[in-house]
Amino acid sequence: MALIGTELFHALEYLVLFLLIAYTTGSAFLAVTVKSVYHAVLWLIFTLLGVAMIFLLYAESALLLVIQMIVYAGGITILMLFAISLSGKKAMFEEQKGLKLLDWRLSFAGGFILLVIAFYILSQVNLAFWQQQTTTIKPSEEIELIGNLARTLFTVHGGTLLVLGFLLLAAMLGSVYLVKKEVEDI
Amino acid sequence: MIENLDASVFVGVALILFLIGFAGFIKSQSAVRMLISIEIMINSANINFAIFALYNDLTFVTGHVGVIISIALAAAEAAVGLGIILSIFRTHGTIDATDFIELKG
DSSP states (O other): OOSSOHHHHHHHHHHHHHHHHHHHHHHHHHHHHOSBHHHHHHHHHHHHHHHHHHHHHTSOOHHHHHHIIIIIIIIIHHHHHHHHHHTOGGGGBOOOOOOSTTOHHHHHHHHHHHHHHHHHHHHHHHHHTGGGSOOBOOOOOOOOHHHHHHHHHHHTTHHHHHHHHHHHHHHHHHHHHHHSOOOOOO | OOTTOBTHHHHHHHHHHHHHHHHHHHHOOBHHHHHHHHHHHHHHHHHHHHHHHTTSOTTOOHHHHHHHHHHHHHHHHHHHHHHHHHHHHHHHSOOBGGGOOTTOO
Protein backbone atom coordinates (compact mmCIF):
# COMPACT_ATOMS: atom_id res chain seq x y z
CA MET A 1 0.00 0.00 0.00
CA ALA A 2 2.85 2.33 0.72
CA LEU A 3 4.45 1.85 -2.67
CA ILE A 4 1.42 2.88 -4.73
CA GLY A 5 -1.44 5.26 -4.10
CA THR A 6 -4.74 4.12 -2.63
CA GLU A 7 -6.73 4.91 -5.78
CA LEU A 8 -4.33 3.00 -7.99
CA PHE A 9 -4.49 0.10 -5.54
CA HIS A 10 -8.30 0.00 -5.74
CA ALA A 11 -8.17 0.20 -9.55
CA LEU A 12 -5.76 -2.73 -9.60
CA GLU A 13 -8.08 -4.67 -7.31
CA TYR A 14 -10.96 -4.19 -9.75
CA LEU A 15 -8.68 -5.15 -12.63
CA VAL A 16 -7.78 -8.39 -10.86
CA LEU A 17 -11.47 -9.11 -10.25
CA PHE A 18 -12.29 -8.48 -13.91
CA LEU A 19 -9.40 -10.62 -15.16
CA LEU A 20 -10.34 -13.46 -12.81
CA ILE A 21 -13.98 -13.44 -13.95
CA ALA A 22 -12.95 -13.28 -17.64
CA TYR A 23 -10.44 -16.11 -17.11
CA THR A 24 -12.96 -18.37 -15.35
CA THR A 25 -15.91 -17.85 -17.69
CA GLY A 26 -13.70 -17.85 -20.81
CA SER A 27 -12.11 -21.17 -19.84
CA ALA A 28 -15.56 -22.63 -19.12
CA PHE A 29 -16.79 -21.46 -22.52
CA LEU A 30 -13.79 -23.03 -24.26
CA ALA A 31 -14.26 -26.24 -22.25
CA VAL A 32 -17.68 -26.78 -23.81
CA THR A 33 -16.92 -25.46 -27.31
CA VAL A 34 -13.46 -26.76 -28.23
CA LYS A 35 -13.54 -29.76 -30.57
CA SER A 36 -11.05 -32.06 -28.88
CA VAL A 37 -12.34 -33.61 -25.65
CA TYR A 38 -8.75 -33.77 -24.36
CA HIS A 39 -8.43 -30.02 -24.69
CA ALA A 40 -11.85 -29.60 -23.09
CA VAL A 41 -10.54 -31.33 -19.96
CA LEU A 42 -7.50 -29.05 -19.96
CA TRP A 43 -9.75 -25.97 -20.16
CA LEU A 44 -11.85 -27.44 -17.36
CA ILE A 45 -8.71 -27.50 -15.19
CA PHE A 46 -8.24 -23.76 -15.84
CA THR A 47 -11.90 -23.12 -14.94
CA LEU A 48 -11.49 -25.02 -11.69
CA LEU A 49 -8.35 -23.05 -10.85
CA GLY A 50 -10.25 -19.81 -11.47
CA VAL A 51 -13.02 -20.93 -9.11
CA ALA A 52 -10.33 -21.86 -6.57
CA MET A 53 -8.93 -18.33 -6.80
CA ILE A 54 -12.45 -16.93 -6.21
CA PHE A 55 -12.62 -19.10 -3.08
CA LEU A 56 -9.30 -17.72 -1.86
CA LEU A 57 -9.67 -14.05 -2.72
CA TYR A 58 -13.38 -13.38 -2.26
CA ALA A 59 -14.71 -16.17 -0.04
CA GLU A 60 -11.63 -15.85 2.17
CA SER A 61 -11.08 -19.54 2.55
CA ALA A 62 -7.66 -21.01 1.78
CA LEU A 63 -8.92 -24.45 2.80
CA LEU A 64 -11.50 -24.47 0.00
CA LEU A 65 -8.77 -23.50 -2.46
CA VAL A 66 -6.65 -26.45 -1.33
CA ILE A 67 -9.57 -28.90 -1.50
CA GLN A 68 -10.64 -27.58 -4.90
CA MET A 69 -7.15 -27.93 -6.30
CA ILE A 70 -6.47 -31.39 -4.87
CA VAL A 71 -9.84 -33.05 -5.44
CA TYR A 72 -11.10 -31.26 -8.54
CA ALA A 73 -8.18 -29.91 -10.53
CA GLY A 74 -5.89 -32.75 -9.50
CA GLY A 75 -8.13 -35.77 -9.09
CA ILE A 76 -11.31 -35.68 -11.15
CA THR A 77 -9.69 -34.19 -14.26
CA ILE A 78 -6.93 -36.82 -14.30
CA LEU A 79 -9.66 -39.45 -13.97
CA MET A 80 -11.34 -37.92 -17.02
CA LEU A 81 -8.10 -37.91 -19.01
CA PHE A 82 -7.62 -41.60 -18.22
CA ALA A 83 -11.21 -42.37 -19.23
CA ILE A 84 -10.66 -40.63 -22.59
CA SER A 85 -7.37 -42.45 -23.11
CA LEU A 86 -8.98 -45.81 -22.40
CA SER A 87 -11.92 -45.13 -24.72
CA GLY A 88 -10.00 -45.28 -27.97
CA LYS A 89 -9.10 -42.79 -30.63
CA LYS A 90 -12.66 -41.96 -31.60
CA ALA A 91 -13.45 -40.65 -28.14
CA MET A 92 -10.83 -37.91 -28.37
CA PHE A 93 -12.75 -35.88 -30.92
CA GLU A 94 -16.42 -35.17 -30.75
CA GLU A 95 -18.22 -36.01 -33.96
CA GLN A 96 -20.54 -33.28 -35.08
CA LYS A 97 -23.78 -34.80 -36.20
CA GLY A 98 -26.50 -32.78 -37.87
CA LEU A 99 -28.60 -31.83 -34.88
CA LYS A 100 -30.15 -28.74 -36.37
CA LEU A 101 -32.48 -27.98 -33.49
CA LEU A 102 -29.62 -27.83 -31.03
CA ASP A 103 -27.32 -25.73 -33.14
CA TRP A 104 -24.74 -23.71 -31.22
CA ARG A 105 -26.17 -20.40 -32.31
CA LEU A 106 -29.66 -21.41 -31.21
CA SER A 107 -28.57 -22.78 -27.86
CA PHE A 108 -26.53 -19.69 -27.07
CA ALA A 109 -29.36 -17.43 -28.20
CA GLY A 110 -31.57 -19.36 -25.78
CA GLY A 111 -28.88 -19.05 -23.14
CA PHE A 112 -28.70 -15.29 -23.66
CA ILE A 113 -32.47 -14.94 -23.29
CA LEU A 114 -32.30 -17.04 -20.11
CA LEU A 115 -29.49 -14.78 -18.90
CA VAL A 116 -31.56 -11.65 -19.44
CA ILE A 117 -34.56 -13.19 -17.66
CA ALA A 118 -32.35 -14.38 -14.81
CA PHE A 119 -30.76 -10.93 -14.40
CA TYR A 120 -34.22 -9.37 -14.30
CA ILE A 121 -35.35 -11.84 -11.62
CA LEU A 122 -32.09 -11.26 -9.76
CA SER A 123 -32.57 -7.50 -9.74
CA GLN A 124 -36.13 -7.94 -8.45
CA VAL A 125 -34.87 -10.25 -5.72
CA ASN A 126 -32.22 -7.67 -4.93
CA LEU A 127 -34.88 -4.99 -4.55
CA ALA A 128 -37.27 -7.08 -2.50
CA PHE A 129 -35.06 -9.17 -0.27
CA TRP A 130 -31.46 -8.09 -0.20
CA GLN A 131 -32.20 -4.51 0.79
CA GLN A 132 -33.37 -5.77 4.13
CA GLN A 133 -29.94 -7.19 4.80
CA THR A 134 -26.44 -5.89 4.51
CA THR A 135 -25.73 -6.47 0.83
CA THR A 136 -21.99 -6.11 1.09
CA ILE A 137 -19.58 -8.80 2.09
CA LYS A 138 -18.30 -8.38 5.57
CA PRO A 139 -14.63 -7.46 5.90
CA SER A 140 -12.29 -10.12 7.09
CA GLU A 141 -11.74 -10.47 10.78
CA GLU A 142 -9.00 -12.22 12.61
CA ILE A 143 -10.78 -15.39 13.60
CA GLU A 144 -9.81 -19.00 13.58
CA LEU A 145 -11.80 -20.05 10.52
CA ILE A 146 -10.33 -23.49 9.83
CA GLY A 147 -10.44 -24.58 13.47
CA ASN A 148 -14.04 -23.45 13.65
CA LEU A 149 -14.80 -25.29 10.42
CA ALA A 150 -13.28 -28.51 11.77
CA ARG A 151 -15.26 -28.19 14.99
CA THR A 152 -18.50 -27.63 13.08
CA LEU A 153 -17.75 -30.44 10.62
CA PHE A 154 -17.26 -33.03 13.33
CA THR A 155 -19.97 -31.92 15.74
CA VAL A 156 -22.96 -30.28 14.01
CA HIS A 157 -22.44 -32.03 10.66
CA GLY A 158 -20.97 -35.27 12.04
CA GLY A 159 -23.82 -37.39 10.72
CA THR A 160 -23.49 -35.86 7.26
CA LEU A 161 -19.79 -36.65 7.25
CA LEU A 162 -20.53 -40.27 8.14
CA VAL A 163 -23.11 -40.59 5.36
CA LEU A 164 -20.62 -38.98 2.96
CA GLY A 165 -18.01 -41.57 3.89
CA PHE A 166 -20.44 -44.40 3.13
CA LEU A 167 -21.41 -42.71 -0.14
CA LEU A 168 -17.78 -42.45 -1.25
CA LEU A 169 -17.21 -46.09 -0.31
CA ALA A 170 -20.28 -47.13 -2.30
CA ALA A 171 -19.15 -45.03 -5.27
CA MET A 172 -15.69 -46.59 -5.19
CA LEU A 173 -17.03 -50.15 -4.97
CA GLY A 174 -19.62 -49.41 -7.65
CA SER A 175 -17.06 -48.03 -10.09
CA VAL A 176 -14.75 -50.99 -9.45
CA TYR A 177 -17.65 -53.36 -10.10
CA LEU A 178 -18.56 -51.52 -13.31
CA VAL A 179 -15.05 -51.46 -14.72
CA LYS A 180 -13.76 -54.91 -13.71
CA LYS A 181 -13.49 -57.44 -16.47
CA GLU A 182 -15.94 -60.29 -16.53
CA VAL A 183 -14.32 -63.41 -15.11
CA GLU A 184 -14.96 -66.35 -17.35
CA ASP A 185 -16.31 -69.49 -15.75
CA ILE A 186 -13.72 -72.21 -15.75
CA MET B 1 -10.05 -7.65 -1.03
CA ILE B 2 -12.25 -4.90 -2.39
CA GLU B 3 -14.23 -3.19 0.34
CA ASN B 4 -18.01 -3.02 0.00
CA LEU B 5 -18.05 -5.42 -2.93
CA ASP B 6 -21.57 -6.54 -3.70
CA ALA B 7 -22.15 -10.27 -3.81
CA SER B 8 -24.30 -9.87 -6.92
CA VAL B 9 -21.07 -9.92 -8.94
CA PHE B 10 -20.42 -13.49 -7.91
CA VAL B 11 -24.04 -14.51 -8.29
CA GLY B 12 -23.72 -13.23 -11.86
CA VAL B 13 -20.51 -15.20 -12.41
CA ALA B 14 -22.17 -18.32 -11.04
CA LEU B 15 -25.15 -17.72 -13.33
CA ILE B 16 -22.94 -17.38 -16.41
CA LEU B 17 -21.01 -20.53 -15.48
CA PHE B 18 -24.25 -22.44 -14.94
CA LEU B 19 -25.63 -21.34 -18.31
CA ILE B 20 -22.38 -22.31 -20.08
CA GLY B 21 -22.50 -25.71 -18.40
CA PHE B 22 -26.18 -26.15 -19.25
CA ALA B 23 -25.69 -25.21 -22.91
CA GLY B 24 -22.70 -27.55 -23.11
CA PHE B 25 -24.70 -30.39 -21.58
CA ILE B 26 -27.51 -29.96 -24.10
CA LYS B 27 -25.19 -29.59 -27.07
CA SER B 28 -22.55 -32.22 -26.38
CA GLN B 29 -22.65 -35.73 -27.78
CA SER B 30 -19.57 -37.08 -26.07
CA ALA B 31 -20.41 -38.55 -22.67
CA VAL B 32 -17.16 -37.22 -21.18
CA ARG B 33 -18.02 -33.68 -22.24
CA MET B 34 -21.42 -34.08 -20.58
CA LEU B 35 -19.57 -34.86 -17.33
CA ILE B 36 -17.38 -31.77 -17.88
CA SER B 37 -20.51 -29.62 -18.25
CA ILE B 38 -21.96 -31.09 -15.04
CA GLU B 39 -18.74 -30.26 -13.18
CA ILE B 40 -18.97 -26.65 -14.40
CA MET B 41 -22.57 -26.43 -13.14
CA ILE B 42 -21.61 -27.89 -9.75
CA ASN B 43 -18.81 -25.34 -9.49
CA SER B 44 -21.22 -22.48 -10.09
CA ALA B 45 -23.30 -23.74 -7.17
CA ASN B 46 -20.15 -23.97 -5.03
CA ILE B 47 -19.32 -20.31 -5.73
CA ASN B 48 -22.74 -19.32 -4.39
CA PHE B 49 -22.27 -21.47 -1.28
CA ALA B 50 -18.88 -19.95 -0.50
CA ILE B 51 -19.84 -16.34 -1.19
CA PHE B 52 -23.09 -16.41 0.79
CA ALA B 53 -21.26 -17.97 3.72
CA LEU B 54 -19.69 -14.54 4.21
CA TYR B 55 -23.08 -12.90 4.65
CA ASN B 56 -23.58 -14.62 7.92
CA ASP B 57 -21.62 -14.43 11.06
CA LEU B 58 -18.08 -15.46 10.13
CA THR B 59 -18.06 -18.08 12.87
CA PHE B 60 -21.01 -19.77 11.16
CA VAL B 61 -19.27 -21.91 8.52
CA THR B 62 -22.12 -24.04 7.19
CA GLY B 63 -21.58 -22.60 3.69
CA HIS B 64 -18.02 -23.88 3.62
CA VAL B 65 -19.19 -27.26 4.91
CA GLY B 66 -21.69 -27.26 2.05
CA VAL B 67 -18.90 -26.69 -0.46
CA ILE B 68 -16.85 -29.55 1.00
CA ILE B 69 -19.85 -31.91 0.87
CA SER B 70 -20.61 -30.80 -2.69
CA ILE B 71 -17.02 -31.45 -3.82
CA ALA B 72 -17.10 -34.94 -2.26
CA LEU B 73 -20.42 -35.66 -4.00
CA ALA B 74 -18.95 -34.45 -7.31
CA ALA B 75 -15.96 -36.76 -6.87
CA ALA B 76 -18.25 -39.74 -6.24
CA GLU B 77 -20.40 -38.79 -9.23
CA ALA B 78 -17.39 -38.44 -11.52
CA ALA B 79 -15.99 -41.82 -10.43
CA VAL B 80 -19.27 -43.64 -11.06
CA GLY B 81 -19.93 -41.71 -14.28
CA LEU B 82 -16.55 -42.50 -15.76
CA GLY B 83 -16.96 -46.15 -14.69
CA ILE B 84 -20.26 -46.27 -16.57
CA ILE B 85 -18.64 -44.63 -19.61
CA LEU B 86 -15.83 -47.20 -19.67
CA SER B 87 -18.31 -50.04 -19.21
CA ILE B 88 -20.43 -48.73 -22.10
CA PHE B 89 -17.33 -48.33 -24.27
CA ARG B 90 -16.50 -51.97 -23.65
CA THR B 91 -19.92 -53.18 -24.80
CA HIS B 92 -20.73 -50.61 -27.52
CA GLY B 93 -17.32 -49.52 -28.75
CA THR B 94 -18.22 -45.82 -28.53
CA ILE B 95 -18.86 -43.13 -25.92
CA ASP B 96 -21.14 -41.08 -28.14
CA ALA B 97 -24.22 -40.42 -26.02
CA THR B 98 -26.53 -40.39 -29.05
CA ASP B 99 -25.67 -44.04 -29.75
CA PHE B 100 -26.96 -45.31 -26.40
CA ILE B 101 -30.48 -46.28 -27.44
CA GLU B 102 -30.89 -49.54 -25.55
CA LEU B 103 -33.43 -48.11 -23.11
CA LYS B 104 -35.44 -46.45 -25.84
CA GLY B 105 -39.02 -47.64 -25.78
